[in-house]
Amino acid sequence: MTQLDLAALDATPHRSALTQRRRDRMAHVEPRGARQHTARQRVELLVDAGSFVEIGPLRTADGKGTGVLTGWGRVDGRHVVVIAHDAAVASGAIGAVFADAVQKAQRLAIDRGFPIVYLNDSGGARVPDGVFALHGCGVIFALNVEAQRRVPQISVILGPCAGAAAYSPALTDWTIMVKGHGHMFLTGPDIVKAATGEDATADEIGGSQLHTVTSGVAHLEVEDEAAALAETRRLLSFLPSHAGAPMPFAPPAEPDQVAVDALPFVVPEKASVVFDMNRVLDGVLDAGERFELMPTHAPSILTVLGRLDGRPVGIVANQPGARGGILDAKASVKAARFVEFCSRFGLPVLTFVDVPGFLPGTVEEGRGVITHGAKLLKAYIESSAPVLTVVVRKAYGGAYIAMGAKSLGADFQWAWSNAEIAVMGPGGAVTLLHRRALAAADDPVALRDELAAQYREEVARPYVAAESGIVDDVIVPEETRGRLADALRMLCADPA
């Protein structure tokens, strides 16, 4: 067929009608307000160049479209399903047709085993659609929960997200918020003012600072839309496409030699002196990228994705450099959620322990630290992924158990040779056990120091735990990487 023939063919009414409809639907809409990109540009920034395929591009609710762009594309060559709210159509409000389009994409991802990325920018349920909008939102939630058992789900908050557009992310695994114009709230400032009289800005009700520092509703704050989409790609690079899928290995990379040489000196001898646990991770994990989730919320515990021998792993570690590394209600929920996520997708959990205990007192009890601490116990107990635990310094009381102890099902638990494991620290234990002797002593301070030293050697040293088989071995810091790698190779080997 010649060029001339094709041009003539395109002039036929049925062909030109299709061309016109496509042109109308693909018409460029300038991003509104603080938005930096249109819905389509956001999708194209997320996926590999030219890989996006839209589902139902001509579908419409009221002639302008569904208000949501759905389809699939590839990230680093692996398929993902993308659901992008289009704020240019009725502020991205979720109507019945919008909800049905989202559900079809969710179903595709669940059936085929592809991660789902939600690019959220929606005011919530579409008011004129009434109960049909509410029903549609509820079905999206139900599919969010069904998808939890099957594929990773990441929500990116790129505009004001109210109601259902804020609830759906809470049923997904990780939520990334853009600073400034990403908001999540039940309802915005105007309705808050009308409902309760409270006068508050959108930032105060649901800004990225509130949710990534205080509430823990979102897990990462980024500067702009491009960073949000780049971080989403980076997060996916650590995750399998679905539960049971092969892990995305990278070439193994020995840790930086400076960090390895420093490792035996990172942990201060004195148990009360703080240090940065990241220096331990630097000397043990593969060199290269790590992805820290919730870096600013409950910073006394670290939850990080990294690699060991090229294999993606989840790391839970006390951070003595923040609030002494204590466990509290928020830190427990943060760690529990992370361990539970790793378990669902088969990511081995490496736990590094240096914990003074659960923070006691009225504030924490009032926050329900018992209930929340129990969530951490449950997450480790139920983990179907390998759990490997290293006690790098002190591990006292219930916090010793909660940090992935052998009793909760850790596959292996090692202690560094300077470790102390006990029901309480030497100071408290001696006061409790030797109350009378201390009261009668001529020099109670000297006696207390002597008894504390004795307690440390006789009760708390890791040899008690190793001789009883509760700790698998006592090791020195520089042996840690090898022990972890050997165990992972064995535990993750295909069954014969």
Next chain:
Amino acid sequence: MTTAARADIVANVWKIVVREGDPVAAGDELAVLETMKMEIPVIAPSGGHVVRICVEEGQIVQEGDPVVEIDGTPGA
């Protein structure tokens, strides 16, 4: 504008490292709290001069309480 270095956990004020009028840089240790047998440093959030010590050694501070106030004038 003054900014306060605050206690990030309920604790006992163990020692105060700076005095009023001292120049400080962001990241300097201003005081050390003691809680759960851990020494928790209170760090200057920004540089300037110490304008007020808000606590005494041995005192209990709650999470969020100001420990040391710093003004915005160029410090050390």
